Amino acid sequence: MTGRILKGVGGFYTVLAGSGRTVICKARGRFRKDGLAPLPGDMTEITALPDGTGRLDEILPRRNVFIRPPVANIDALVLVAGLTPPVSTEFWIDRILAVARQKGASPILCLNKSDLDAGRDAEELAALYRAAGCTVIRTSAVTGEGAEELRQAVKGKVAAFSGHSGVGKSSLLNLLMPGMALPVGELSEKLGRGRHTTRHVELFEGPGGSWVADTPGFSAFDPEQMDMPGRAELPSLFPEFEDCRCRFQDCAHINEKDCGVRQAVDAGAIARSRYESYIKIYGMLNR
Ligand code: GDP
Ligand code: ZN
Secondary structure: OEEEEEEEEOOEEEEEEOOOOEEEEEEOOHHHHHOOOOOOOOEEEEEEOOOOOEEEEEEOOOOOEEOOOOEEOOOEEEEEEEOOOOOOOHHHHHHHHHHHHHHOOEEEEEEEOOOOOOOOOHHHHHHHHHHOOOEEEEOOOOOOOOHHHHHHHHOOOEEEEEOOOOOOHHHHHHHHOOOOOOOOOOHHHHHHOOHHHOOOOEEEEOHHHOEEEEOOOOOOOOHHHOOOOOHHHHHHHOHHHOOOOOOOOOOOOOOOOOOHHHHHHHOOOOOHHHHHHHHHHHHHOOO
C-alpha cells in the first residue's frame, strides 16, 4: 500500500497509510545501498508485516526535495517575516522566494505581528510582494488576524514554515493547529529547553487536509545549502521580469543595451529591491 512518511527517527519511519492508519516501518536494506534516504513528506510503497509494523519498499517519485531542512514534496513554502525585530530583510525574502520557485513550491509570505507597530510600511511591502507573484497575508498570532486566510492558503497542501527564530512560526502553527502546543518564546528560552537537539522534521495534520512541516532547530530554509539555480535559470525565478522585452533574447539583465528589465526598474514598474536581490543572487552563482 502507499503512504506518506510523517517522520523518521533512528531508522524507523512513521508512515500514514491510505487507510488513515499510521504504520512504523523499517526501510529495506537497499535504500542505504542506493544512497537514497527516505524523508518526511515522501510518498512510499509499504508492505504490512504480521507483527503490525511495516516494511518500506519504495520511494515514489518526488515533486521536490530540500536538503536543509530534510523534507520532500513541499507544495507551499510559508515564509514568516518580521517587520519588528527580528526583521527579515528583502534580500532574505527574495532568496527564499527564488528557491521556492525553483523547487516548484508556491510561496506564501506572512507578515506577522501585525498587531505591533512595525515602524515600516507593511502595506507597501505586501504590495511589493504581491507584484512579485507571491501570496501575502498579514497575520497576528495575538489577534488571530489572517489566520483564516492562512488556513485557506495551505488547504490540501504540504506546507513548510520558514523564518528567523522569533518571528512567530511556532505561534502561527499553534494558531493553525490548536492542539499542537509548540513551545513559544525567545530564542534563549527555546535553546534552554533543548529544542535545538530535536533535529528531526515532522509533518503534522493541519487544517483542511493539509500537512504542515515543523522544522525545529532550523531558523530558515538555507538557500546556500541547496542546489541554487544556474544563472540562465535565474530570470525565470523572478516572475515580474517575464513581460519585459529586451533587445537580446539571452539578456542577463545586468548591463546589456536596451534591457527591458532595467527600463522597468527605472520606470518604477519593478521594485528596485527585487532587482538588487537579483543582481546579488546572480553574483553568488558561478555558472
Ligand atoms: P519562532 O521562533 O519563529 O517559532 O517564534 P515564536 O512563535 O516562538 O514567537 C517568538 C515571540 O514572538 C514570542 O514571544 C511570541 O509570543 C511572540 N509573537 C509571535 N507572534 C506574534 C504576533 O503575531 N504578535 C505579537 N505581538 N507577538 C507575537
Ligand atoms: Zn534584459
